Amino acid sequence: MLDLDPGLGTSDTRTGQVVTVEFPVERYPKTAAHIQKAIAKGESAVCTIDRGGAEENRDDSLRGIPTKKGFDRDEWPMAMCEEGGTGADIQYVVPADNRGAGSWVGNALEEYPDGTRVEFVFQ
Known part of the structure; x- marks a missing residue:
């Protein structure tokens, strides 16, 4: 098992365990609300990191979803999740x-290799 920073759970990606990451709801309330709603509607609660697939996943998930000013x-x-792409839940959120x-997610997960399974927890 690996010891992680405060706010993170523990995981050894070789065992298939899930890393838990406490999402800062107070700092990013709109994004947190969207993630929670998407999971409640049936989207995967686990993100398997796949950075190489991010561009294609983003293109697939946003295809046909118009931009909205502001x-x-x-x-x-x-998009950086293996589970992302076509069929992802999309919501308009303030930039x-x-x-x-x-940015927070990128920093929180930067030390984890592709294939790491992550679940965000909200408190």
Whole structure:
């Protein structure tokens, strides 16, 4: 088992265990609400990191979803997740919340290799 930073669970990707990451709801409330709603509607709660597939997943998930002035198109599962892509849940979110959350996620997961399974928890 690996010891992780405060706020993170533990995982050894060789065993298939899931890394738990506490999402900062107070800092990114709109993105957190979207993720929680998407999971409640049946989207995967687990993200298997697949950075190499992110561009294709993003193209697939956002295809046919028009841009909207003043908003980003937030997707769950995220494009960097193996579970992302076609059929992802899309919601319009204010850019500061969405981009801040994206940056936070990128930093929180940067040390984990592709194939790591991650579940965000909300408190």
